[in-house]
Every structure is written in structure tokens, then in C-alpha cells.
Amino acid sequence: MIMNVLYFMRHRLPEDLEELIKEGLHSKAREELENMIESSSGSYRRRLEFELDRLNRWPVQYPYTLKEAYEIARKSIKGLTWEEFQSLSYCLDRIKLEGEVRVFRRFLPNMVWLCPSLKARYLEEDSREEERRALRERALKVMKGDAEPLIFRVRAELEVENVPEGEKVRIWLPVPRVSSLHPEVKVLSYSEEPYISSEDYPQRTAFFETTTHKAWVEYEVLTVPHFDVEEVEREHLEERIPHIRFSVVKEVVKSLTEGVDDPMVKARRIWDWVVENTTYTYVHDYALFDNISEFAFMRRRGDCGVQAILLITMLRSAGIPARWQSGWYANPVRWGMHDWAQMYVEPMGWVYLDPSFGHPRGGELWRKDFYFGRVEGFRLAFNSEVNYPFDPPKTHFRSDPVDNQAGEAEWEGGNVYMPKTRLEILEVRREFSAFGSR
Numbered sequence: 001m002i003m004n005v006l007y008f009m010r011h012r013l014p015e016d017l018e019e020l021i022k023e024g025l026h027s028k029a030r031e032e033l034e035n036m037i038e039s040s041s042g043s044y045r046r047r048l049e050f051e052l053d054r055l056n057r058w059p060v061q062y063p064y065t066l067k068e069a070y071e072i073a074r075k076s077i078k079g080l081t082w083e084e085f086q087s088l089s090y091c092l093d094r095i096k097l098e099g100e101v102r103v104f105r106r107f108l109p110n111m112v113w114l115c116p117s118l119k120a121r122y123l124e125e126d127s128r129e130e131e132r133r134a135l136r137e138r139a140l141k142v143m144k145g146d147a148e149p150l151i152f153r154v155r156a157e158l159e160v161e162n163v164p165e166g167e168k169v170r171i172w173l174p175v176p177r178v179s180s181l182h183p184e185v186k187v188l189s190y191s192e193e194p195y196i197s198s199e200d201y202p203q204r205t206a207f208f209e210t211t212t213h214k215a216w217v218e219y220e221v222l223t224v225p226h227f228d229v230e231e232v233e234r235e236h237l238e239e240r241i242p243h244i245r246f247s248v249v250k251e252v253v254k255s256l257t258e259g260v261d262d263p264m265v266k267a268r269r270i271w272d273w274v275v276e277n278t279t280y281t282y283v284h285d286y287a288l289f290d291n292i293s294e295f296a297f298m299r300r301r302g303d304c305g306v307q308a309i310l311l312i313t314m315l316r317s318a319g320i321p322a323r324w325q326s327g328w329y330a331n332p333v334r335w336g337m338h339d340w341a342q343m344y345v346e347p348m349g350w351v352y353l354d355p356s357f358g359h360p361r362g363g364e365l366w367r368k369d370f371y372f373g374r375v376e377g378f379r380l381a382f383n384s385e386v387n388y389p390f391d392p393p394k395t396h397f398r399s400d401p402v403d404n405q406a407g408e409a410e411w412e413g414g415n416v417y418m419p420k421t422r423l424e425i426l427e428v429r430r431e432f433s434a435f436g437s438r
Helices: 015-022 026-038 042-055 066-074 082-087 107-114 116-121 129-144 250-257 263-277 292-299 304-317 366-370
Strands: 094-097 100-103 150-159 169-174 184-190 205-210 214-223 322-330 335-345 349-353 379-383 408-411 420-430
Touching: 015 026, 015 042, 026 042, 066 082, 066 100, 066 107, 107 116, 129 366, 150 169, 169 214, 184 205, 205 214, 214 379, 250 263, 250 304, 263 304, 263 335, 292 304, 304 322, 304 335, 322 349, 322 420, 335 420
Parallel strands: none
Antiparallel strands: 094 100, 150 214, 150 420, 169 205, 169 408, 184 214, 322 335, 322 379, 335 349
């Protein structure tokens, strides 16, 4: 089995086809792809089929017309006029689809982040102070060396809709990997007995085959903010098609590290560059990117995973082993999907790097130093590699081919695109002795 679900992305599309897609002429692109697929085979055919699948995702990710986007924006940005909205086009994530401008589904927060002058007029309440306080308190404990381990009890659930009754559905729900961060993971209960991949599998899952169209699993995981001690593999220094490629970043990496021998100094310079030169924004489906690190480098923006992939790419380009880690940011106050990175440093092992959390937002200057090498322990890590196949592998294209943080599903008729998922932290306990004590 090929250990990269996007291996076929090494093939370039014909220039005329790329131009049709870029210009949003997807009906013509679809016709051309269907004709090409008929006469193609092997990995190139797979590449064409993937492109055909991606065409279906653009309208979902960019659902609004300009007028619809304006109506949404004016309700949240005080005094926003149509003329001003049009003048802010450089802050508006949009594409052309069949000759019409379409706007990204999460354009509004991006617009405020990319045009900071709008922030004072943004009417959305900031309801995250309690979450930030819990994070600060936990990070301070880690810095003092007295942060107790935590036990999270979690329920992950996935439900499939719009599949004919009685049809068998295949479901993959994420489960934390056993590592130094998570020395113990216990599966407690489930909807029906799943197949669970090995403890250290790079994208660990609980797999179900069911006609009920719904599956769930509950587990407890012990989380300790320690460095990982897993071995370095050759892959941790290499490119990985299509998102970790050195060509775009190598000159900047060279200028940052030239004449420096100490890997920690090299890493810090690269870290500072990424944190200081990228802005957090939401992005469309990772499946729609041809090269995530190139996008991040050229556009100087992206979400947590985009920034992490850029950092990993630059570190590897400098000869520093680096890898992916993702799952949840498991703050007991508020939690959600999150991606970060690790690098290998002797004699400590795999230390943590979280560039999106490393931005000194809101004057929290401690973040930049803390998240270079440390983690607060509000983490559930399911994945340690990008584009890695599930065990067992999925037959159809994945909703997210980069990793798995919420769950995936398919049936005989194809992939279930972004199924209905629920991921909930049921309980958080402090751990003082053996796993399971309260």
C-alpha cells in the first residue's frame, strides 16, 4: 500500500485544463476531465478523478454572491456601506465560478483579520476570555513545572445522512495515538465493536461497518505535557507530495540560517519568521490546495494547519527533523480541532511548536516563547503524519486527505462529504497517581 493518499498529485494537469479551473469555468473543465479519464489509467487517472471530485467542492466552500456576502457583513460591521464593501475586495476571499463572483463561507472573520481597521466596528462579542484565562493558567503551571497530568473522557460520534436505508456505511472515527504525550488511552464503550488501528498508527482510528448509519466511541486519555521520545525517521527530513516541498522556501531558509550551526538557533530563526510573517485566517478545504506550504509562504496567511505545514517545510529544508501533529485543542472551557508541529532536538526528543498559538495576540507576549518548544497539555493528538492512509484504507477520496480530526465515512456510492459529526469532552480530571484515579 502506498503510504501517501495524495501520491498522484505528482502529476500536473494540462495547462489549458488548469486555466479553465483557475477561471472558474468548471462546466467546461468537467467535460474535459471526463473525456480524459476515459482514455487514462493508473496514477494519472486517479489524479484526474481527484480533480473531478474537487470541482464539486468549490461551490460548497464559496456559497455566497457578492450581494449575499454584503448583507451578512453589514449586520456585523457597523456602518458598512456597499461602496466600502466593494473597496475592501483585497480583504475578501472570493473566486469566480461560471462567470460569477462567489465568496468564501467564512469570509467575515477573515475580512476583519485582513483589514484590521474594521475591528473596532465589528459587532461580534468576544466570548473567549474564560477560555484564554484557563489557557494562561495552565501554561503558567507548565512553565513552573507543576502542571499535573489530565485525564480527558471524550465521546466522538458520526452520523451519515442521505444514504439509502439498509446500505452499509464505513466510518472512521479518530482515536488518540499512544505516545509520551498520551501514555495511556482506554477505549471505554462504543456503538458496536470497532476495529481500532495500532496504538502508534500515524492516523489512528476506530473503524465501523454498519447499516445503522451512525457510530460512536467513548475513550479516556491521559495527557502529560512531555516531549515525545519516538525515533526520527528518514521521512522527517524529506519532502512529502504535495504539501511539503522545499523549492519555494529554500532561499528564505538559506538566508535565515546561513552561517549557523546550532539547530536550535536555526529553528528559532525560522520560527520567528513564520510567527512574524503570517496572519491567522480560515481557509477552504485542504483538499482544494495543490501545495499548502506554497500558499502559506506566498500569501503569508492561513489557519493552524497551514502555518504548521509551512513551519515543517522550512525546518526540513534547513535539515531539522520536523513532523505534523494534530487532533484537538482540548481546553476544558472550549475545545475544537487544531494542528501544530514538532521538531526533533537532542537530547530532549520531539519538542512542540505551535505557530498559530505562538502569535502574541492581544498583547500576550508570553505566547511566542512558550509555544517554541512547549505545549500546555490541553491536547488530544490523533495524527502524526499528513496524507497518510487509514487502517483499513478508504476506497473513495477523503473529505480531508491531510488528516482526520472529526471522522470520515463512505458507502458503495462514494465518499460522504463532511458527514455530521459531534466531538465532545465529557469530563476532565486531574491525575495525581495511577491512571484512573480521581
